[in-house]
Amino acid sequence: xxxxxxxxxxxxxxxxxxxxxxxxxxxxxxxxxxxxxxxxxxxxxxxxxxxxxxxxxxxxxxxxxxxxxxxxxxxxxxxxxxxxxxxxxxxxxxxxxxxxxxxxxxxxxxxxxxxxxxxxxxxxxxxxxxxxxxxxxxxxxxxxxxxxxxxxxxxxxxxxxxxxxxxxxxxxxxxxxxxxxxxxxxxxxxxxxxxxxxxxxxxxxxxxxxxxxxxxxxxxxxxxxxxxxxxxxxxxxxxxxxxxxxxxxxxxxxxxxxxxxxxxxxxxxxxxxxxxxxxxxxxxxxxxxxxxxxxxxxxxxxxxxxxxxxxxxxxxxxxxxxxxxxxxxxxxxxxxxxxxxxxxxxxxxxxxxxxxxxxxxxxxxxxxxxxxxxxxxxxxxxxxxxxxxxxxxxxxx
Amino acid sequence: xxxxxxxxxxxxxxxxxxxxxxxxxxxxxxxxxxxxxxxxxxxxxxxxxxxxxxxxxxxxxxxxxxxxxxxxxxxxxxxxxxxxxxxxxxxxxxxxxxxxxxxxxxxxxxxxxxxxxxxxxxxxxxxxxxxxxxxxxxxxxxxxxxxxxxxxxxxxxxxxxxxxxxxxxxxxxxxxxxxxxxxxxxxxxxxxxxxxxxxxxxxxxxxxxxxxxxxxxxxxxxxxxxxxxxxxxxxxxxxxxxxxxxxxxxxxxxxxx
Numbered sequence: 001x002x003x004x005x006x007x008x009x010x011x012x013x014x015x016x017x018x019x020x021x022x023x024x025x026x027x028x029x030x031x032x033x034x035x036x037x038x039x040x041x042x043x044x045x046x047x048x049x050x051x052x053x054x055x056x057x058x059x060x061x062x063x064x065x066x067x068x069x070x071x072x073x074x075x076x077x078x079x080x081x082x083x084x085x086x087x088x089x090x091x092x093x094x095x096x097x098x099x100x101x102x103x104x105x106x107x108x109x110x111x112x113x114x115x116x117x118x119x120x121x122x123x124x125x126x127x128x129x130x131x132x133x134x135x136x137x138x139x140x141x142x143x144x145x146x147x148x149x150x151x152x153x154x155x156x157x158x159x160x161x162x163x164x165x166x167x168x169x170x171x172x173x174x175x176x177x178x179x180x181x182x183x184x185x186x187x188x189x190x191x192x193x194x195x196x197x198x199x200x201x202x203x204x205x206x207x208x209x210x211x212x213x214x215x216x217x218x219x220x221x222x223x224x225x226x227x228x229x230x231x232x233x234x235x236x237x238x239x240x241x242x243x244x245x246x247x248x249x250x251x252x253x254x255x256x257x258x259x260x261x262x263x264x265x266x267x268x269x270x271x272x273x274x275x276x277x278x279x280x281x282x283x284x285x286x287x288x289x290x291x292x293x294x295x296x297x298x299x300x301x302x303x304x305x306x307x308x309x310x311x312x313x314x315x316x317x318x319x320x321x322x323x324x325x326x327x328x329x330x331x332x333x334x335x336x337x338x339x340x341x342x343x344x345x346x347x348x349x350x351x352x353x354x355x356x357x358x359x360x361x362x363x364x365x366x367x368x369x370x371x372x373x374x375x376x377x378x379x380x381x382x383x384x385x386x387x388x389x390x391x392x393x394x395x396x397x
Numbered sequence: 398x399x400x401x402x403x404x405x406x407x408x409x410x411x412x413x414x415x416x417x418x419x420x421x422x423x424x425x426x427x428x429x430x431x432x433x434x435x436x437x438x439x440x441x442x443x444x445x446x447x448x449x450x451x452x453x454x455x456x457x458x459x460x461x462x463x464x465x466x467x468x469x470x471x472x473x474x475x476x477x478x479x480x481x482x483x484x485x486x487x488x489x490x491x492x493x494x495x496x497x498x499x500x501x502x503x504x505x506x507x508x509x510x511x512x513x514x515x516x517x518x519x520x521x522x523x524x525x526x527x528x529x530x531x532x533x534x535x536x537x538x539x540x541x542x543x544x545x546x547x548x549x550x551x552x553x554x555x556x557x558x559x560x561x562x563x564x565x566x567x568x569x570x571x572x573x574x575x576x577x578x579x580x581x582x583x584x585x586x587x588x589x590x591x592x593x594x595x596x597x598x599x600x601x602x603x604x605x606x607x608x609x610x611x612x613x614x615x616x617x618x619x620x621x622x623x624x625x626x627x628x629x630x631x632x633x634x635x636x637x638x639x640x641x642x643x644x645x646x647x648x649x650x651x652x653x654x
Contacts, residue, residue: 215520
């Protein structure tokens with residue numbers, strides 16, 4: 001083949017190699033074969049599923065969601081009765097999953113950061129205790145931990161013999177009973193004061209940053225702002241009278257009246273998820289801090305930065321970049337692990353769905369729905385964390 | 398403390414600014430420093446050299462307390478290094494240090510690396526700190542790199558930023574821990590040039606280095622370290638041309654071909 005004048009000189013190269021020896025052709029062909037294989041497998045599975053469903057007279061449909069559920073759900077932030085629909089039951093289960101996941105993620109993060117920092121402590125006892133906690137918690141199955149925790153909670157004394165803790169907190173085999181906060185008339189004005197104090201602290205912080213730019217020591221202003229945050233709400237509390245009163249649980253003949261209670265199922269699930277995940281988060285935090293090279297701390301010290309400044313300005317910004325991606329995985333794990341609730345009878349999304357699948361005879365539809373829901377929760381979590389991650393991944397180039 | 402700057406100019410040229418008496422240090426069982434005596438006067442440049450593991454790096458790191466000495470006395474500009482946090486902070490802000498591996502903060506630009514300590518420790522106005530930082534970056538020859546991150550700079554450029562960062566605190570003493578050992582050959586001279594210029598400006602310097610050309614041209618005294626002791630101490634002409642100790646001779650013949 002003759003090439004036109006000025007044509008790229010690699011043209012003859014491409015034609016002179018037989019296709020089975022051409023790297024580029026082979027690369028494209030491999031991709032094509034792979035896509036084809038995936039399609040064939042998916043088609044086969046789909047056929048298998050539909051034919052099996054047809055044999056058992058099942059159809060893929062979500063119509064059952066509107067029909068009456070006919071079963072009770074022990075607890076949910078969203079009121080649910082047996083006469084409500086399957087759809088509402090699903091929502092009630094979902095609400096349980098979301099509440100336990102969000103509260104769990106917040107508590108596991110706090111505990112995990114403490115565990116991670118404790119493990120790096122120069123105090124021998126503190127670091128050993130933290131290491132022991134991590135090794136026991138992450139080396140035993142969560143399911144076993146949950147069952148154990150639940151069993152312990154069930155072994156607590158009956159209502160009449162409740163363990164009484166300071167502050168009108170009671171613990172018995174029916175769960176944890178705490179005083180419930182009730183709004184008073186002064187709550188509005190008091191919240192106004194709190195907002196004002198926060199705003200003041202923000203303004204002071206802005207001024208402090210500007211003062212630092214102008215070469216003045218910003219620490220005193222920071223202290224004033226912090227003091228305002230504590231003193232103003234406290235003064236308001238005293239002057240206005242308590243904005244919140246607590247309705248303590250009161251023991252009656254058979255059970256407590258008033259107060260807020262957490263069932264043993266919820267308490268065990270939340271505690272189990274928090275403790276288990278905190279062990280992993282602790283390791284993530286420790287790894288992140290240790291990933292900051294020793295020389296960074298030495299350089300900061302040699303410049304005369306204090307220990308706190310070294311941590312805040314040099315170590316944490318670098319550690320956070322290492323911590324956030326695996327932290328996201330731990331959040332996803334916690335949310336997905338909440339489906340173990342079924343083992344201790346907490347009515348989460350998965351547990352409710354199991355009942356729905358049994359009663360409606362629509363297991364495939366229900367499972368698809370549940371998977372799609374967990375997927376949505378996980379993707380939403382990932383999205384949020386990726387946005388945060390982009391913020392902490394400060395550019396390096 | 399804090400707002401107050403250390404009294405400037407307390408040390409006159411020729412005064413004893415670093416005094417080390419019988420300094421000992423152990424790493425576990427390993428006795429790394431075995432009685433170091435060294436007095437450095439203001440404006441002096443002392444080159445420390447010797448085989449690896451002889452304690453040279455450990456010694457200069459004890460001077461700004463990156464390592465603790467366990468026996469003996471170290472007095473810097475009239476302040477004795479002890480467990481007193483205030484003394485440690487005061488001494489650190491008077492001593493600049495340049496490391497073998499640069500140790501720039503990767504999340505900050507060159508300019509931010511240089512201004513961090515003046516703003517946070519000295520409480521300079523940002524404008525002033527940035528102005529001085531730009532002057533220092535010009536002095537080390539890379540003003541155009543001010544807004545780049547360390548990862549975008551060559552080794553030689555990074556080390557020059559590190560030099561500017563240390564100088565930004567207006568130290569009275571500069572410590573160099575093998576500043577050119579991690580550099581490609583063609584970048585060594587750009588760093589040595591800056592160090593030479595710094596020495597000529599009257600800075601008191603302690604350099605751990607094996608750049609013998611630099612030592613002969615710039616330093617006032619050389620200290621040969623071996624097995625945690627100063628084996629020989631003297632002006633460069635004596636060390637190079639008439640070393641008194643066999644060990645010094647042997648080491649020099651190994652590194653000077």
